[in-house]
Amino acid sequence: MPEPRRLIQGNEAVAEGAIAAGARFFGGYPITPSTEIAEVLARRMPQVGGHFIQMEDEIASIAAVIGASLAGVKSLTATSGPGFSLMQESIGYASMAQVPCVIVDVMRGGPSTGLPTEPSQGDVMQARWGTHGEHSIIALVPSSVMECFTLTVEAFNLAEAYRTPVIVLSDATIGHMREAVALPTPDELRIAPRGEPDVPPDEYDEVMSTVDNILPRPALGSRYAVHVTGLVYDRARGGVPATGTPSVAEGLGRYLREKIYHHRDAITRVEEIEMEDAEVAILAYGSVARSARAAMKWARRQGVKVGLVRPITLWPFPTVAIDHMAEQVRTIIVPEMNLKQMSWEVMAAVRGRAKVVDHGRVDGKLIRPEEIQALIKREFHYHRWEETA
Amino acid sequence: MSALVDEPLVERPPSDTKLPRITPHETAEILAELRTPKTLWCPGCSNGIVTRALIDAVLSLELDPARTCVVAGIGCAGRITTYLKWSTVHTAHGRALAVATGAKAADPGMNVIVIMGDGDCIAIGGNHLIHAARRNIDVTALVFNNSIYGMTGGQMSPTTFEGDRSTTSVYGNIEQAFDMCELARAAGATFVARGTPYSYTRLAQLIAGGIAHKGFSFVEAMVSCPTYYGRQNSIPKASDMMRRQYDRSVPVEKFDREGPRLHDLYPVGVLHHVERSEYTTAYAKVVARLQEQGAGS
Amino acid sequence: MTDAGTEQKSTRSRAPEAILIDLDLCKCCGICSELCPQDVFDVDDLAHPVVARLDDCTTCGLCERRCPDFAITIRRTPKAETRVDHAQPADDQAAGGAGGED
Numbered sequence: 001m002p003e004p005r006r007l008i009q010g011n012e013a014v015a016e017g018a019i020a021a022g023a024r025f026f027g028g029y030p031i032t033p034s035t036e037i038a039e040v041l042a043r044r045m046p047q048v049g050g051h052f053i054q055m056e057d058e059i060a061s062i063a064a065v066i067g068a069s070l071a072g073v074k075s076l077t078a079t080s081g082p083g084f085s086l087m088q089e090s091i092g093y094a095s096m097a098q099v100p101c102v103i104v105d106v107m108r109g110g111p112s113t114g115l116p117t118e119p120s121q122g123d124v125m126q127a128r129w130g131t132h133g134e135h136s137i138i139a140l141v142p143s144s145v146m147e148c149f150t151l152t153v154e155a156f157n158l159a160e161a162y163r164t165p166v167i168v169l170s171d172a173t174i175g176h177m178r179e180a181v182a183l184p185t186p187d188e189l190r191i192a193p194r195g196e197p198d199v200p201p202d203e204y205d206e207v208m209s210t211v212d213n214i215l216p217r218p219a220l221g222s223r224y225a226v227h228v229t230g231l232v233y234d235r236a237r238g239g240v241p242a243t244g245t246p247s248v249a250e251g252l253g254r255y256l257r258e259k260i261y262h263h264r265d266a267i268t269r270v271e272e273i274e275m276e277d278a279e280v281a282i283l284a285y286g287s288v289a290r291s292a293r294a295a296m297k298w299a300r301r302q303g304v305k306v307g308l309v310r311p312i313t314l315w316p317f318p319t320v321a322i323d324h325m326a327e328q329v330r331t332i333i334v335p336e337m338n339l340k341q342m343s344w345e346v347m348a349a350v351r352g353r354a355k356v357v358d359h360g361r362v363d364g365k366l367i368r369p370e371e372i373q374a375l376i377k378r379e380f381h382y383h384r385w386e387e388t389a
Numbered sequence: 390m391s392a393l394v395d396e397p398l399v400e401r402p403p404s405d406t407k408l409p410r411i412t413p414h415e416t417a418e419i420l421a422e423l424r425t426p427k428t429l430w431c432p433g434c435s436n437g438i439v440t441r442a443l444i445d446a447v448l449s450l451e452l453d454p455a456r457t458c459v460v461a462g463i464g465c466a467g468r469i470t471t472y473l474k475w476s477t478v479h480t481a482h483g484r485a486l487a488v489a490t491g492a493k494a495a496d497p498g499m500n501v502i503v504i505m506g507d508g509d510c511i512a513i514g515g516n517h518l519i520h521a522a523r524r525n526i527d528v529t530a531l532v533f534n535n536s537i538y539g540m541t542g543g544q545m546s547p548t549t550f551e552g553d554r555s556t557t558s559v560y561g562n563i564e565q566a567f568d569m570c571e572l573a574r575a576a577g578a579t580f581v582a583r584g585t586p587y588s589y590t591r592l593a594q595l596i597a598g599g600i601a602h603k604g605f606s607f608v609e610a611m612v613s614c615p616t617y618y619g620r621q622n623s624i625p626k627a628s629d630m631m632r633r634q635y636d637r638s639v640p641v642e643k644f645d646r647e648g649p650r651l652h653d654l655y656p657v658g659v660l661h662h663v664e665r666s667e668y669t670t671a672y673a674k675v676v677a678r679l680q681e682q683g684a685g686s
Numbered sequence: 687m688t689d690a691g692t693e694q695k696s697t698r699s700r701a702p703e704a705i706l707i708d709l710d711l712c713k714c715c716g717i718c719s720e721l722c723p724q725d726v727f728d729v730d731d732l733a734h735p736v737v738a739r740l741d742d743c744t745t746c747g748l749c750e751r752r753c754p755d756f757a758i759t760i761r762r763t764p765k766a767e768t769r770v771d772h773a774q775p776a777d778d779q780a781a782g783g784a785g786g787e788d
Contacts, residue, residue, distance in 0.1 A: 025495050046676050051494045056520040060487035063480065063517075067460070067491025070478060071499065075491070093481050220476040220492055221499035223455045227424075227470060229479035240424070240471050241479075416750060416759040426711055426756045433715030437754025589751040615715075628720035631752070 005182045010148040011078075011175045014104055014168065015040035016183060017152030018076050022191055023102070024050030025075035027064035029057055029083060032116045033172040034106040037078035058083035062090040062103065069094075069101045070228060072219030074156055074194055078104035080172075081114060081123055084130070091165050092131030093230045095256065098217065100159035100194075102152065104168040106175040107286075109364040118364025119172035121286055121337040127167045128315050134253055136260040138267060139167040139315040141285045145179035151312065157192040158267060162260055163214055169314060171337070173287040173366060197224065207236040211258045261316060269312040270321040274300060278307030280379045281329045283322070283346055285311045288335050288367050295372035304380050314342070322349035331379045335359040335367045406659045409597040411449045411590055419444050422454070423472050430465060433619075433627025435612035435634075436533055438586035440469055442610075443502070443531065446597035457500040460489040462509030464540045465614075466533035469504050483513030486521040489528045497669040501528040502600065507548040508538050511569050515547075518569075522576035522605050526668040529599040529606040532569060535614040543617030554621045570609055574661045579604035581661035585611045585634035588657070598659065604667045611638065611655070700744045704761040705737045711757035718749035718758060 008016075015037050018026070026041040028034075038054065045052035051068070055061040061077045068075040079087065084105045094101055109115025110122045123130075127139040138158050140151045148170060155166040195216030197204050201223045209215040218224030227239045232249045234242035242248040260267065274296065275281065284292035289310045299306040309325055311318050325332060332354050334343040343358035350356055357375055361367060377385060420426055422444045430436045447457065457475045461467040463482035470477035480488045489503045510518055510532045521528065537555060538544040545555040547567040554561060574581045580602040584592035592610060599606030613619065613630035624630055637654055644656035705726070712734055719727035719735040723746060728738040735749075750758045 025491065027491055046672075046679050049676055049680075051672065053490070053494055055487065055490070056516055059484065060490075060517055060520070063484040063487035064491030064494070066480075067478070067488035067493075068495035069491075070488075071458075071492040071495035073495040075495070089481055090484065219496070220458045220478065221456050221496050222476070225454070225474060225476050227477045227479070229470065230481055231479065238424070413747060413751060416756055420756055423756070428755065430754065432713035433717060434754055437756065438752055441751060441756065586752065589748070626720075627715045627717050631717060631721060 003183050003185060005180045007178050007180050008145055008183070009036060009176060009178050010142070010145045010170060011036035011106065012040050013145045013148035013181070013183070014078065014152050014170065014175075015044060017149040018102070018156070019044055019048055019050075020149070020184075020186060020189060020191070021074065021153040021156035022193070023074040023076050023156060024048065025065065025068035025073045026050070026052050026077065027055050027061045027068065027075070028077045028079065029055055029061050031058070031080045031083045033108055033175050034078045034080050034083075034104065036175070037104060037106075058086040059090065062087040062094075065101050066090060066094055066097075066099050069099050070220050072194060074100070074160070076102040076104065076156075078106065080106050080108045080116075081110040082112070084123055084126065088126075088130040089132075091137075092133060092135055094165040095131065095135045095137065096133075096230050097228050098163040098256070099165070099228075100163050101165050102155045102159055102168060103165060104152070104170060107169060107171040109362065115364040117172060119174075119287060119337060119366065120362060120364065121169075121171060121288065121341070122362070124169060124314055124336075124338065125341045127169055134257070136164070136257050137167060137315050138162065138164060138260065138313065139169055140312060141169045141314050142174055143286055143289045143310065143312075144174070145177060146181045146183075147312075148174065149181070149183055153189055153191070157190065160192040160194060160216070161214065162263065162267075163217065164260060167315075169286065171287050201225070205236070206239045209235070211255065211262045214259060264316040265320065267313060268316055268318040268320070270318045271308075271310040271312060272321070273308040273310070275307035275309060275325070275328070277305050278329055279305045280331045280333065280376065281307045281309050281325050282333045282335070282372060282376075283309045283311070283325070283342075284335050285314060285342070288337060291367050291369045292335060292372055294369035295376060298369065298373055299376050302383070302386060304376065304383055306376055317345050317349070319349045322346055326350040326353040329354055331355045331357060333357045333359065333372065333375050333379075335372050335375070337361060337367060406598065406662045408594040408659070409446075409450055409601050411445055411593045411597060413445055413590060413593070414448055418448065422448070422474050424474050425472060428472055429468055431539075431614075431616040433613070433615040433630070434465065434539075435535070435586040435610070435631070436465055436469070438589065439531070439533055439592065439610045439612060440472065442586070442589060442593040443596055444473075445593040446600060449593070450597050450600060452500050452600070456498065457502070458492060459502045459504060460485045460492065461504035462506065462514060464506035464509050464538070465535075466504050466506040467509065483509050484517065485509065486514060486517040486528070486530065490517075490521060490524070490526055493526055493528050494669060494672070497527070497673070500600065503528055503530045505530065505532050506539075507532060507534040507536060507546045507569070511547050511567050511572070515572075518573065519576040522573050522578040522607065524668040525577055525579055525604045525665060527603050527605070527670075529596070529602075529608065530573075531596060531599070532607070532609045533612045534569065534609050535612045535618060536566070537614050537618040539614045539617050543621060553618075555617070556621070570607065570660050573605075573607035577605070578607045578661070579663050579665055580606040580659070582607070582659045583609040583611065583638075583655065583657045585638050585657060586613075587631050587634040588638070591657075595659065602662070604665065611657075701740055702743060702745045702760045702762045705740065705743065705749070706759040706761060707735055707737070708757040708759070709734060711755045713755050715754065717752050717754070721752065722749060
């Protein structure tokens with residue numbers, strides 16, 4: 001039975017989602033528009049016997065999250081663009097060393113100090129490629145207060161299942177908006193526990209983890225005496241550095257990619273609305289998807305066959321869903337609060353089978369339904385439009 | 390002072406500090422704590438000696454190896470994580486203390502020892518040192534200070550002495566050397582000590598004292614890098630560099646604080662030791678207080 | 687483990703039975719041979735230490751402890767009182783770097 005509906009802020013829902021998912025460590029640093037996540041967890045973590053610490057900067061924050069996760073505790077941090085940039089090195093470390101953790105980036109106008117209090121979707125490519133080196137990542141994009149909660153829970157589940165950092169890409173609008181929601185209770189949620197090996201220390205070997213059977217790493221300070229490093233390591237020799245053996249480096253790099261990409265169908269989630277007979281589709285995510293939905297509904301009211309495809313997982317990119325779209329529709333409209341970052345990915349997946357129309361803005365203002373309606377109109381120029389708004 | 394912090398600040402002069410007794414172990418017992426004794430450290434590098442002192446300290450204190458974790462940064466010192474048989478974490482450069490803070494906060498019962506080189510600790514890692522000391526979190530920082538960046542080929546470090554040569558101070562260093570112990574003390578560390586591999590048992594005692602101390606312990610080991618520091622500064626022999634550790638170190642009781650600092654001489658021994666509220670203990674009190682008040686989840 | 691020491695039966699009670707040097711681990715750094723207070727070692731042409739004057743050894747243990755490569759094992763005589771590691775610096779607060787080793 002769900003809780004009663006209450007007005008809750010997106011950032012607060014992220015914090016509650018983390019608690020519900022079993023997170024018991026938050027290390028972070030204040031930055032607009034994410035600070036409320038820290039403030040809520042400063043109050044909530046001690047209440048549930050977890051740990052809240054305000055670290056000295058974002059670099060320390062992600063490092064502390066990694067330390068706490070290695071010590072066996074589900075951990076997260078929350079930040080915005082400038083802090084997200086600072087965290088990139090250690091996000092790569094978590095990826096390489098296979099440390100489950102959740103990083104919430106409440107996107108704001110950038111680059112640099114940018115527009116601290118205004119939304120953007122400028123970090124979507126950075127979420128994929130912000131850290132150096134060939135690596136994989138999972139990124140989820142909430143589009144509502146309820147999704148702030150449920151996708152944060154999902155982020156922790158994915159982090160545990162695939163032993164990887166997972167990024168939750170919110171934005172200033174989603175983070176600060178309030179909606180009346182009845183948050184799910186724990187029994188209504190699927191929570192992946194922090195696992196432990198089921199063999200004794202003398203039988204445990206990191207190499208027992210395969211792409212199809214990813215096993216949890218034992219915690220620090222246990223009889224398993226694990227070695228964790230950011231250097232290329234040999235999974236078959238206790239994870240010790242093996243920088244001098246090219247076959248080990250190649251094997252590790254491919255393992256880390258396949259660990260996620262082999263499961264991309266299970267990982268990627270997309271919401272499709274009124275796509276069954278759509279001739280034109282809008283592909284939108286995050287707060288822009290709300291405007292896109294309104295524009296799509298406006299078009300449908302006039303009998304124009306427009307559908308909406310909303311990626312919930314931005315990375316791995318939902319190429320399968322785009323592939324189907326490309327076979328069906330003649331135009332895909334991609335509105336984003338950036339200048340074409342995801343539309344390039346859409347074009348690559350579409351491979352010329354449909355026209356891709358991008359629409360961007362970087363002024364910190366939401367893309368309004370009217371802007372998307374104007375783009376839809378251009379795709380149906382023979383249609384007699386009765387409403388202008 | 391907060392109501393939560395009910396432990397008084399007790400200034401204890403270093404001479405009152407009772408250091409744990411060290412039982413130097415036989416080489417076979419030391420080897421049993423290593424995944425491999427074949428280290429990548431150069432001939433004559435003191436790192437292996439401090440590694441042995443650390444093992445001697447841990448074994449003498451009878452710490453449970455299953456509850457001991459070593460977190461180290463990047464550099465020659467950081468490679469200790471490959472050699473020690475306990476839980477070890479080889480972090481990104483400079484971030485060992487931040488990682489250790491998270492690990493200790495998540496599992497306060499774990500013994501956390503943080504190994505860093507001078508660059509890892511005080512250049513890129515300086516900010517994390519300041520705050521770990523300020524929090525007085527119960528970890529032991531053991532810094533291998535060889536005044537050079539060895540792993541990357543011999544560049545200067547913030548602890549390179551004025552006038553010394555390195556590949557990035559080709560005409561002689563014009564910057565002052567950092568006194569890490571002074572920084573740690575000023576930032577709030579409650580146990581600060583410095584030793585040398587030359588005085589092996591003394592160093593092992595200081596390390597043991599740091600580990601046994603409840604609070605942020607900072608132990609600086611003045612190690613030697615014959616390959617890069619030694620060769621670039623006309624003291625290429627490891628044994629000569631070891632002798633210099635002895636020549637330059639002065640017991641803290643005899644050290645003239647007004648005299649020349651760091652370029653020629655440095656104080657060794659327990660430099661600072663006080664007791665004050667430790668971070669994880671204070672946090673646990675907050676949680677306990679909330680539970681008493683019946684704050685639900 | 688290779689024994690590079692001469693196994694002379696010692697006539698002085700303070701010498702150990704043997705000083706064993708693992709040539710597989712030794713990196714020929716010279717710390718043991720050059721800092722031995724009793725000049726027990728010579729070096730061979732590869733700069734490995736060679737136990738030349740075992741009788742002079744007082745089993746101070748410095749070579750074993752200061753070897754950075756864990757290459758030295760002192761096989762001590764059963765008489766434990768020959769070990770000199772009793773004197774802990776904490777027992778003498780004035781001891782330190784400038785007062786002689788340990």
